[in-house]
Amino acid sequence: MERTTCCVVGGGPAGMVLGLLLARAGVEVTVLEKHADFLRDFRGDTVHPTTQDLLAELGLGERFAALPQSRLDRVGFPVDDSGELLVVGDLRRLAGRTEHPWIAMVPQWDLLDLLADAAAQEPTFTLRMSTEVTALCRDPDGTVTGVEYRTADGATGTLAADLTVACDGRGSTARADAGLEVIDFPVPMDTWWFRLPRRADEEMAALTPRMGPGRFAVVIPREGYLQIAYMIPKGQDAALRARGIDAFRAEIAQVAPDLADRVDALESMDDVQHLDVRLDRLRRWHVDGLLCLGDAAHAMSPIGGVGINLAVQDAVAAATLLAEPLRDGHVTGDDLDRVRRRRLLPTVAVQTLQRLMHRGIMEPVMAGRAGGPPRLIRRLAARFPVVTTVPAYLIGIGLRPEHAPSFARRAPAPTPAHQG
Numbered sequence: 001m002e003r004t005t006c007c008v009v010g011g012g013p014a015g016m017v018l019g020l021l022l023a024r025a026g027v028e029v030t031v032l033e034k035h036a037d038f039l040r041d042f043r044g045d046t047v048h049p050t051t052q053d054l055l056a057e058l059g060l061g062e063r064f065a066a067l068p069q070s071r072l073d074r075v076g077f078p079v080d081d082s083g084e085l086l087v088v089g090d091l092r093r094l095a096g097r098t099e100h101p102w103i104a105m106v107p108q109w110d111l112l113d114l115l116a117d118a119a120a121q122e123p124t125f126t127l128r129m130s131t132e133v134t135a136l137c138r139d140p141d142g143t144v145t146g147v148e149y150r151t152a153d154g155a156t157g158t159l160a161a162d163l164t165v166a167c168d169g170r171g172s173t174a175r176a177d178a179g180l181e182v183i184d185f186p187v188p189m190d191t192w193w194f195r196l197p198r199r200a201d202e203e204m205a206a207l208t209p210r211m212g213p214g215r216f217a218v219v220i221p222r223e224g225y226l227q228i229a230y231m232i233p234k235g236q237d238a239a240l241r242a243r244g245i246d247a248f249r250a251e252i253a254q255v256a257p258d259l260a261d262r263v264d265a266l267e268s269m270d271d272v273q274h275l276d277v278r279l280d281r282l283r284r285w286h287v288d289g290l291l292c293l294g295d296a297a298h299a300m301s302p303i304g305g306v307g308i309n310l311a312v313q314d315a316v317a318a319a320t321l322l323a324e325p326l327r328d329g330h331v332t333g334d335d336l337d338r339v340r341r342r343r344l345l346p347t348v349a350v351q352t353l354q355r356l357m358h359r360g361i362m363e364p365v366m367a368g369r370a371g372g373p374p375r376l377i378r379r380l381a382a383r384f385p386v387v388t389t390v391p392a393y394l395i396g397i398g399l400r401p402e403h404a405p406s407f408a409r410r411a412p413a414p415t416p417a418h419q420g
Contacts (some may be wrong), residue, residue, distance in 0.1 A: 004030040009318035010168030014294035014311035016115035021319035023122035034132035038109035046305035053098035061412030089391035144289030172296035213254040286336035316402035
């Protein structure tokens with residue numbers, strides 16, 4: 001039987017940040033990632049101001065800034081065909097509260113590679129790819145004592161750990177095995193993700209939702225292409241796919257006429273990926289020996305694109321609170337619950353805002369009763385631009401931003417030649 005101090009299940013943003021921070025605290029930590037690499041499309045790619053501030057505190061700001069990325073500083077709705085934008089969230093107003101008043105759109109695999117490279121410099125860090133956790137291990141009193149795993153070649157093994165942390169997303173194997181109670185909230189939509197070409201002369205610095213009765217799309221400008229999130233009524237993926245690619249192209253052209261000249265880039269419905277949208281959270285985030293973080297503790301709606309950043313904030317809080325107990329070899333249930341208590345308010349606040357947006361915007365649009373944002377929102381944003389600071393703050397910074405603990409801070413690291 002192999003052994004480590006902390007076993008992290010899942011090499012996503014939360015898992016890699018937690019592994020890096022604990023390793024910098026001198027804790028032996030092993031991250032198990034079931035895939036062979038980080039190269040998966042349409043994962044959360046929005047890196048918000050708080051996460052960029054954290055990377056700078058970790059000495060990784062310059063390396064992150066050198067990654068291919070586009071920067072968005074506004075969230076708004078097109079007013080008409082003229083291109084005028086009704087801004088409802090202006091991140092530029094966060095200048096002075098953050099060193100990075102914008103959302104960076106960076107392929108998640110680049111961010112994860114950056115974190116993995118930094119963590120690999122720590123002697124107590126181990127990353128094991130192609131290693132899928134299949135079950136939790138328990139002692140007779142029910143305390144989680146580690147995990148069972150399977151590698152890509154079919155080999156199996158057991159990794160014992162003083163603490164196991166589930167960072168394996170909304171479909172968490174560890175969470176399901178632990179039997180933790182889930183509070184589910186209804187959602188009116190699922191999401192289709194796809195790409196369209198972006199012209200070289202198209203300047204975009206804003207997330208731009210496009211709305212019409214029964215239709216809602218968000219156009220996300222990326223380096224060299226447009227990433228589109230297209231909302232469909234909950235549970236209608238199969239039925240809508242059956243209508244075929246021509247019908248879908250026509251829908252896109254109707255809700256976003258400026259994209260009609262490029263919808264032929266979608267060759268078939270195979271170019272469209274489905275995300276089963278969930279909104280839930282655990283009543284308790286732990287059992288003895290196991291802690292859940294990020295989507296494993298609270299699955300978020302894609303509204304606002306805050307999932308990655310909340311998960312990263314969870315990881316920072318967990319590392320801050322648990323590094324010393326892990327070094328001492330004695331992590332209690334109260335230690336684990338302190339993480340939940342610290343992160344519960346920002347989690348509930350964001351989920352409450354998302355539920356309000358589901359009811360006030362998404363449900364009427366999905367049902368065909370509305371074709372745009374509520375009139376009150378449009379009036380407030382137009383007459384009192386300062387109100388755009390509020391959604392910008394909630395999305396970009398949040399109610400309890402976490403900062404790197406002193407043991408994890410480093411001087412800026414130079415950008416490697418292969419990255420620059």
